[in-house]
Amino acid sequence: MLNPELISLENQVFRCYLGWSAVLVLKIFATAIYTGLMRFFTATFANPEDLMSPKLKVKFDDPNVERVRRAHRNDLENILPFFAIGLLYVLTNPAAFLAINLFRAVGIARIVHTLVYAVVVVPQPSRALAFFVALGATVYMALQVVLSAAF
Amino acid sequence: MLNPELISLENQVFRCYLGWSAVLVLKIFATAIYTGLMRFFTATFANPEDLMSPKLKVKFDDPNVERVRRAHRNDLENILPFFAIGLLYVLTNPAAFLAINLFRAVGIARIVHTLVYAVVVVPQPSRALAFFVALGATVYMALQVVLSAAF
Amino acid sequence: MLNPELISLENQVFRCYLGWSAVLVLKIFATAIYTGLMRFFTATFANPEDLMSPKLKVKFDDPNVERVRRAHRNDLENILPFFAIGLLYVLTNPAAFLAINLFRAVGIARIVHTLVYAVVVVPQPSRALAFFVALGATVYMALQVVLSAAF
Numbered sequence: 415m416l417n418p419e420l421i422s423l424e425n426q427v428f429r430c431y432l433g434w435s436a437v438l439v440l441k442i443f444a445t446a447i448y449t450g451l452m453r454f455f456t457a458t459f460a461n462p463e464d465l466m467s468p469k470l471k472v473k474f475d476d477p478n479v480e481r482v483r484r485a486h487r488n489d490l491e492n493i494l495p496f497f498a499i500g501l502l503y504v505l506t507n508p509a510a511f512l513a514i515n516l517f518r519a520v521g522i523a524r525i526v527h528t529l530v531y532a533v534v535v536v537p538q539p540s541r542a543l544a545f546f547v548a549l550g551a552t553v554y555m556a557l558q559v560v561l562s563a564a565f
Numbered sequence: 566m567l568n569p570e571l572i573s574l575e576n577q578v579f580r581c582y583l584g585w586s587a588v589l590v591l592k593i594f595a596t597a598i599y600t601g602l603m604r605f606f607t608a609t610f611a612n613p614e615d616l617m618s619p620k621l622k623v624k625f626d627d628p629n630v631e632r633v634r635r636a637h638r639n640d641l642e643n644i645l646p647f648f649a650i651g652l653l654y655v656l657t658n659p660a661a662f663l664a665i666n667l668f669r670a671v672g673i674a675r676i677v678h679t680l681v682y683a684v685v686v687v688p689q690p691s692r693a694l695a696f697f698v699a700l701g702a703t704v705y706m707a708l709q710v711v712l713s714a715a716f
Numbered sequence: 717m718l719n720p721e722l723i724s725l726e727n728q729v730f731r732c733y734l735g736w737s738a739v740l741v742l743k744i745f746a747t748a749i750y751t752g753l754m755r756f757f758t759a760t761f762a763n764p765e766d767l768m769s770p771k772l773k774v775k776f777d778d779p780n781v782e783r784v785r786r787a788h789r790n791d792l793e794n795i796l797p798f799f800a801i802g803l804l805y806v807l808t809n810p811a812a813f814l815a816i817n818l819f820r821a822v823g824i825a826r827i828v829h830t831l832v833y834a835v836v837v838v839p840q841p842s843r844a845l846a847f848f849v850a851l852g853a854t855v856y857m858a859l860q861v862v863l864s865a866a867f
Contacts, residue, residue, distance in 0.1 A: 420724055421572070421807065423864060423865075429865050430605070430865070431568050431808070431864045432804050432861055432864065433862060433865030433866065435591075435800055435801070435804060435839075435861070436801060436804065436858045436859075436861035436862040436865065437862060439797045439800065439801045439854070439858045440855065440858050440859075440862070441703035442793070443797070443851060443854070443855060443858075446794070447794055460782075460786060461783070461786075461833075461837075463837060463838075463839050463840050463843075464840060481612070484611060484612075486793065490641055490645075490793065490796070491597055491637065491641065492597070492790055493795070494641070494792075494796050494800075495590045495593055495594070495645070495648075497648075497797075497799075497800035498586055498590065498645075498649075499586070499587060499590045499801075501584060502583050502587065505572065505574075505583070518797075531612075535612075535614060536614075537614050537829070538614050538615060540812070541614075546648070549594060552594070553591065553594055554592070556587045556590045557587075557591075557592075559583055559584075559586070559587035559588040559589060560591070561585060562574060562583065563574075563580050563581070563583045563584030563587065564584065565675050572723070612797075631762075632763070635762060635763075641792055641796075642748055642788065642792065643748070645792070645796050646741045646744055646745070646796070646799075647794075647799075649737055649741065649799035650737070650738060652743045653734050653737060653738065655853070656725075656734070682763075682790075686763075686765060687765075688765050689765050689766060692765075700748070702743060703741070703745070704742065704745055707738045707741045707742050707745075708738075708742075708783065710734055710738035711735060711738040711739060711742070712730070712738070713725060713734065714725075714731050714734045714735030714738065715735065
């Protein structure tokens with residue numbers, strides 16, 4: 415059932431995983447850059463050597479910076495496990511239609527999550543919905559991988 | 566020595582890596598859900614749009630929520646590097662008995678770590694032991710991978 | 717173009733990815749150990765059960781500990797996505813010379829980043845340079861992977 419040939423651009427499921435993983439890596443880095451820009455705009459620097467002017471002091475509690483940092487941390491908690499489990503899920507040789515739509519769901523939901531959390535704050539439950547769509551799809555993949563390992 | 570055929574459910578070492586990785590992904594997400602529940606129980610919300618009632622204010626210092634968040638962050642610091650290095654270690658074609666027990670050690674130690682840190686607080690050195698068992702096993706794998714790359 | 721045979725120690729590009737990934741896993745864990753040592757030296761413990769003496773209280777704001785924790789978190793934000801995208805980049809069968817030097821750039825830049833951030837504080841722009849070298853190399857890999865998936 416598992417076959418190293420699954421790891422090939424010829425396999426459209428792997429190709430979809432590959433593409434969305436790369437997009438999500440770029441999305442995580444976009445959030446990192448956005449944190450840096452927000453630090454400049456609000457003059458919120460966490461290290462003395464980062465202060466641009468002798469009048470500034472280190473600051474840790476700017477609400478705009480902290481909001482982007484929470485969105486960024488949420489990415490680490492959710493997208494990074496997806497990178498690992500998505501690849502293992504491809505190796506279980508799942509049905510293409512289902513797998514491709516799960517990858518799309520994770521990719522789109524995580525982009526929406528960042529937009530409604532850190533770019534334009536949209537009232538709940540928009541962020542919760544984006545969070546649970548991505549989480550649900552990733553948990554489903556993990557359960558399929560557990561079953562593949564067990565049987 | 567390295568062989569793509571190692572990435573196959575026929576290879577019991579890969580199968581063990583696959584199973585424990587999926588279990589640990591589910592464990593990380595369980596901690597995420599637990600953080601959310603703890604936020605509800607203690608009414609500790611970090612974003613204005615999350616407040617369930619106009620009487621609530623954003624709050625960042627609930628000790629129960631912060632404890633789960635520290636356990637969660639510790640997972641990111643330790644389990645996510647294991648996902649990467651465990652796969653590469655499988656590709657070095659290690660002895661099955663050793664590799665399987667290393668994966669079990671990481672999996673069980675990280676579950677115990679969360680339990681004694683965030684669910685039922687057990688006095689030290691229980692958490693330190695769980696931490697160092699998983700760290701030691703992962704460091705051993707990383708050293709084996711470095712040796713494989715070098716020779 | 718994609719070929720599971722690329723995942724082999726015979727492939728010098730994969731071998732280079734493998735070696736630098738293992739080195740960076742060890743580097744992340746070194747930062748973790750360094751955080752622990754810094755907590756001991758400054759008697760800064762975040763959990764009541766960690767206090768070594770009844771005279772101590774939990775403490776969250778020691779600047780030396782917080783500095784190492786920021787360096788550690790920055791590793792999670794940058795090195796962990798590299799583990800995922802580096803492997804996928806190897807599978808796009810890149811030119812060896814370029815790929816090997818990109819991996820070296822990421823590996824060396826992230827080690828320098830930790831040194832100038834958390835070990836010996838060096839004035840800016842040293843940390844920013846190390847950060848952007850690694851980020852730039854990883855973004856390039858992600859863009860190549862997106863192109864491979866799309867065409």
